[in-house]
Amino acid sequence: MKILVCISHVPDTTSKINFVNGDTEFDTNGVQYVINPNDEFGLTRAIWFQEQQSANVTVVNVGGADTEPTLRKALAIGANEAIRVNATPTDGFFVAKQLAEVAKNGNYDLIICGKESLDYNGGMVPGMLASLLDANFVNSCIDLKVDGNSAKAIREIDGGKETVSTSLPLVIGGQKGLVEEKDLRIPNMRGIMTARTKVLTVLEPVAADNKTKSVKFEKPAPKSAVKLVSPDNLDELINLLHNEAKVI
Amino acid sequence: MSLLIYAESVEGKFKKVAFELASYAKKVAESLGTSVTAVTVNAGDVSELSKYGVDKVLKVTNDKLKNFNAKAYADVIKQAAQKENAKVILLSSTTDSLYLAPIVAVGLDAGFASNVVGLPLSTSPFQVKRNSFSNKAFTITEIESDVKVLGLAKNSYGVFESASSTSQEDFSPSLNDADFNVKVESVDRTTGKVTIADADIVVSGGRGLKGPENWGMIEELASVLGAATACSKPVSDLGWRPHSEHVGQTGKPVATNLYIAVGISGAIQHIAGINSSKVKVVINSDAEAPFFKVADYGVVGDAFDIVPRLTQKLKEFKAQNS
Ligand SMILES: Cc1cc2nc3c(=O)[nH]c(=O)nc-3n(C[C@H](O)[C@H](O)[C@H](O)COP(=O)(O)OP(=O)(O)OC[C@H]3O[C@@H](n4cnc5c(N)ncnc54)[C@H](O)[C@@H]3O)c2cc1C
Numbered sequence: 320m321k322i323l324v325c326i327s328h329v330p331d332t333t334s335k336i337n338f339v340n341g342d343t344e345f346d347t348n349g350v351q352y353v354i355n356p357n358d359e360f361g362l363t364r365a366i367w368f369q370e371q372q373s374a375n376v377t378v379v380n381v382g383g384a385d386t387e388p389t390l391r392k393a394l395a396i397g398a399n400e401a402i403r404v405n406a407t408p409t410d411g412f413f414v415a416k417q418l419a420e421v422a423k424n425g426n427y428d429l430i431i432c433g434k435e436s437l438d439y440n441g442g443m444v445p446g447m448l449a450s451l452l453d454a455n456f457v458n459s460c461i462d463l464k465v466d467g468n469s470a471k472a473i474r475e476i477d478g479g480k481e482t483v484s485t486s487l488p489l490v491i492g493g494q495k496g497l498v499e500e501k502d503l504r505i506p507n508m509r510g511i512m513t514a515r516t517k518v519l520t521v522l523e524p525v526a527a528d529n530k531t532k533s534v535k536f537e538k539p540a541p542k543s544a545v546k547l548v549s550p551d552n553l554d555e556l557i558n559l560l561h562n563e564a565k566v567i
Numbered sequence: 568m569s570l571l572i573y574a575e576s577v578e579g580k581f582k583k584v585a586f587e588l589a590s591y592a593k594k595v596a597e598s599l600g601t602s603v604t605a606v607t608v609n610a611g612d613v614s615e616l617s618k619y620g621v622d623k624v625l626k627v628t629n630d631k632l633k634n635f636n637a638k639a640y641a642d643v644i645k646q647a648a649q650k651e652n653a654k655v656i657l658l659s660s661t662t663d664s665l666y667l668a669p670i671v672a673v674g675l676d677a678g679f680a681s682n683v684v685g686l687p688l689s690t691s692p693f694q695v696k697r698n699s700f701s702n703k704a705f706t707i708t709e710i711e712s713d714v715k716v717l718g719l720a721k722n723s724y725g726v727f728e729s730a731s732s733t734s735q736e737d738f739s740p741s742l743n744d745a746d747f748n749v750k751v752e753s754v755d756r757t758t759g760k761v762t763i764a765d766a767d768i769v770v771s772g773g774r775g776l777k778g779p780e781n782w783g784m785i786e787e788l789a790s791v792l793g794a795a796t797a798c799s800k801p802v803s804d805l806g807w808r809p810h811s812e813h814v815g816q817t818g819k820p821v822a823t824n825l826y827i828a829v830g831i832s833g834a835i836q837h838i839a840g841i842n843s844s845k846v847k848v849v850i851n852s853d854a855e856a857p858f859f860k861v862a863d864y865g866v867v868g869d870a871f872d873i874v875p876r877l878t879q880k881l882k883e884f885k886a887q888n889s
Contacts, residue, residue: 332816332836336703356817411669412678437816439706440699442681442718446637446669455748456637458666461810471752475811476635477662478762482752492666495817500804530678534694535707539842545849545859550868553877556848557884559864564846566768566825567792567881 320374320465320487322365323427325418325444326393327355327436328386338536345438345536354389357433361493363503364463365431366397372465375399377425381408381417387519394514395506401517406524409532411439415447416527422452427488429470434459434492439533445492455485461496570596571653572605572621573644575661579611583726583765584659584719586619590727591719592657593620594686599655606647606738608632608640617733619726625650625738631747634754635663639746641670646740648675648714656716661764668718677714684723684843701816701839720843722822763814766795768825769844771814773799773837775830775851775870779807784874785829791881797821799831815840830870833858850874 330336330350337346354362368374378393379402380386390401404417422430430452432445449456455470457463461480462473471484472491506514548556560567572592574585585605592603602622607613609632613624625647632639644667648656656671658664660682672679682698684705692709698720699706710717763769770789772782782796789796796812803813814821816839826844830851831837838861841847849862852869859865866873 330700332701332839336700338704410678412672415669415673437701438699440682440697440701441679442665443669443672443679446666447673447679450670450673456670457749458637459662475662476754476756477764479754479756480811481635481754483749484752485749495813496810530672530712531680531708531710533706534709536699537696537705537707539704542861545862545865547859547865547867550866550873553866553873553880556864556866556877557880560825560846560848561884561888564825564863566846567884 320368320372320429321425321427322368322374322376322429322431323422323425324358324362324365324376324378324393324398325430325432325448326358326362326378326380326389327433327438328352328380328382328389329355329436329438332356332437336538338538342536343534352386352389354393355433355436357435357437357494359503360495360497361431361433361491362393362396362398363498364493366504367498368465369397369399377402377427379404379418379421381406381414381524383407390519391514392506394517394519395510396504397510399517401519403519403521404524405521410529411441411443412447412530413527415444415451417524418444418448419451420525421522422448429465429487430454430490432490432492434494445490449490452488452490454488454490456490457483457485458492460491460493463491463497569604569651569653570599570601570655570657571644571648571651572603572657573664573667574605574607574610574616575659575664576607576610579609581610581615582661584661584721585616586726587722587724588657588659588719589616589619589621590729591686591724593729595655595657598687598690604647604651604653606644608643613735614733617731618728620729620731621733622731623734623736625736627738627740629739631742634751636747636749636751637666637670638749639742641667641674642742642746643740644671645674647738650738654714656714658716658718660718660720664718668716672716675714675716676712677716678710678712679716679718680708680710681718682720683717684720698843702820702842703839720822722824722845723843761789761793761795763795763797763812763819763821767823768792768794768827769797769821769823770794770827770829771797771799771831772802772829773831774801781871782808784878788827788874788878788881791878791885799837828858829874831858832856833861
C-alpha cells in the first residue's frame with residue numbers, strides 16, 4: 320500500500336497571533352512551527368500501517384523552503400520520503416490542486432490529511448482533494464483499518480459516531496482518535512540521523528487559480544475584566560447570569 | 568439568480584442551525600436583492616422554514632438518502648444550485664455540513680469560506696469575516712469566484728423570525744452509484760443526553776476535579792441547566808471522560824451561550840476552543856489561573872464546595888422561575 324500524508328506547517332499551539340503590514344500579514348516573528356496536530360495523528364497512523372502492513376509512506380507539504388524542517392521531522396518520525404511543492408499556500412483550492420497533482424502522479428492508495436489545519440482553519444483541503452481525485456472520502460475520521468482494497472473507518476458525527484465501509488483509493492480527514500495521544504511519535508536520535516539521508520523532492524507547482532484570498536486580519540476586541548463573585552454569595556452569580564447576562 | 572441554503576435535518580426534524588442559517592440567508596438575500604431557496608433531504612414537514620424567511624423549498628425525499636452520505640448529499644445541493652442558478656450557497660458548520668461543503672465547492676467550481684461569523688462586509692467584492700487561528704483572530708476573506716460557498720459558524724448570527732409565504736416543490740436530483748461508495752454500516756448516537764454540538768450551555772471539568780469518580784457533580788450541574796458536559800484535554804487523555812467531550816484547539820470547538828469551566832486552568836489551547844462562547848463562568852481554586860483573564864464571571868474557591876451548593880441553588884431558582 321502506498322500512503323501519502325499531507326502535512327500542514329502551522330504555528331505551535333501556544334503561539335501568540337499577531338499581524339503586520341497594516342494587519343495584512345501574519346507576524347512570524349518568534350513563532351515556532353510544528354506539524355499540524357491533526358496531521359500528526361494521521362502520520363502516526365500511517366507509520367502504524369508501515370510497520371504492520373509494510374506500507375510505504377510519503378509526506379507532502381505545499382510551502383516554501385522554510386517548511387523543510389517540518390518535513391524532516393516527519394521523516395525522522397518514520398516516513399520513507401518527502402515531497403515539497405514549492406509554492407506559498409494562499410488558498411485551500413490552490414493547495415488541493417497541488418496535492419491532487421502529486422497524488423495522481425504517485426498512484427497512492429490512501430491519502431491521509433488532517434481534517435483542518437490550525438492556522439486558517441479552512442477545513443476544505445481534504446474534501447476538495449478527494450473531489451479533484453474522484454476518490455472516496457471520509458472526514459473527521461477517528462479509526463481506520465485497511466484490508467486489501469477495502470477500508471473500514473469510524474467517523475465522528477455530532478453526538479456520536481458512525482462506522483462506514485469503503486474502498487481504496489481513499490482520502491481521509493483525520494483527527495485525534497485516529498491514534499491515541501500517548502502513541503504519537505517523537506523523533507529519536509536515530510530517526511533524526513536517518514532523516515538527513517532520506518529523499519526530499521522539490522516540485523514546482525502546477526498552474527491553479529485561487530478562488531479566495533485573505534485580505535486582512537483582525538484580533539478580537541479586548542475583554543472587560545472578570546466579575547468575581549464570593550463563594551459565599553452564589554445567589555449573586557445566579558442573579559448575574561439571569562438578569563445581566565440573560566443566559567439562564 | 569438566487570441564494571440556496573442546505574437546511575439540515577436529523578431523523579426528519581430540522582436542526583436549530585437550519586433556522587439560524589435561514590435567518591442569515593434572508594438578510595444576505597435582502598442585500599443582494601434576491602430570494603432564499605432551501606433544499607431539504609427527507610425532512611418531513613418543511614413548513615417551519617417559512618417562519619424564517621425562506622421563499623421556496625426544494626424537497627428531496629429519497630430512501631437511498633436515509634443515512635447522511637457526503638458525496639450524494641453534495642450532488643443534491645449541486646443540482647439544486649444549478650437548477651436555481653444560485654450564486655451563493657450557504658451551509659452551517661455541523662460536522663456533516665463541513666464534510667459536504669468542500670465537495671459542493673469543487674462541484675460548482677466555487678470558492679469556499681468556512682467559520683463565517685457575520686453578514687458579508689461587502690458583496691462586491693464579496694468579503695466575509697471568519698474565525699481563524701483557532702479563534703485567536705479573524706480573517707477577512709474575499710471570495711473571487713462567480714459561485715460562492717459559505718459555512719456559517721454556529722451561534723454567530725442568531726435565529727430571527729421573518730414570516731414569508733413559502734412555496735414547496737418536490738425535487739428529484741439524479742444520483743449515481745458512485746455516490747454511494749462510502750457505505751454506512753452503523754450509527755451510534757448518544758441518546759438521552761445533551762450533546763456539545765446541540766447544547767446552548769456546556770459545563771466542563773478539568774484536571775482540578777482529581778478523578779473520574781468526581782464527575783457526578785458536573786453531571787448534576789449540567790442536568791439542572793439542561794447542559795452538555797465537556798472536559799479539558801488531559802481529562803480525556805487520562806481516560807476519565809470520552810474523547811468526544813474534549814474541547815479546545817485540538818478537540819471540539821464550543822460556541823455556546825454559556826460555558827462553565829470547573830477546575831480548568833485556561834491554557835491557550837483550551838481557550839482557543841471556547842472563545843466564541845458568549846458568557847464564560849470560571850470556578851477555580853487558584854485566583855491566578857489564566858482562565859480568569861478571559862472569563863465574564865468567576866468564583867475563586869474549591870469546586871468540591873462550590874459546585875454542589877451552586878447546583879442546589881440553581882434547582883431552587885429553576886423551581887421558582889419555571
Ligand atoms: C499541541 C497541544 C494541543 C492541546 N490542545 C488542547 C485542547 O484542545 N484542549 C485542552 O483543554 N487542552 C489542550 N492542550 C493542553 C493544555 O495545554 C493544558 O495542558 C490543558 O488545557 C490543562 O487542562 P486542565 O486545565 O484541566 O488541567 P491543569 O492545567 O492541571 O489545571 C487544573 C486546574 O484546576 C484547578 N483546581 C485544582 N483543584 C481544584 C479544586 N478543588 N477546585 C477548583 N479548581 C481546582 C487548578 O487551580 C488548575 O487551574 C493542548 C496541548 C498541546 C501541547
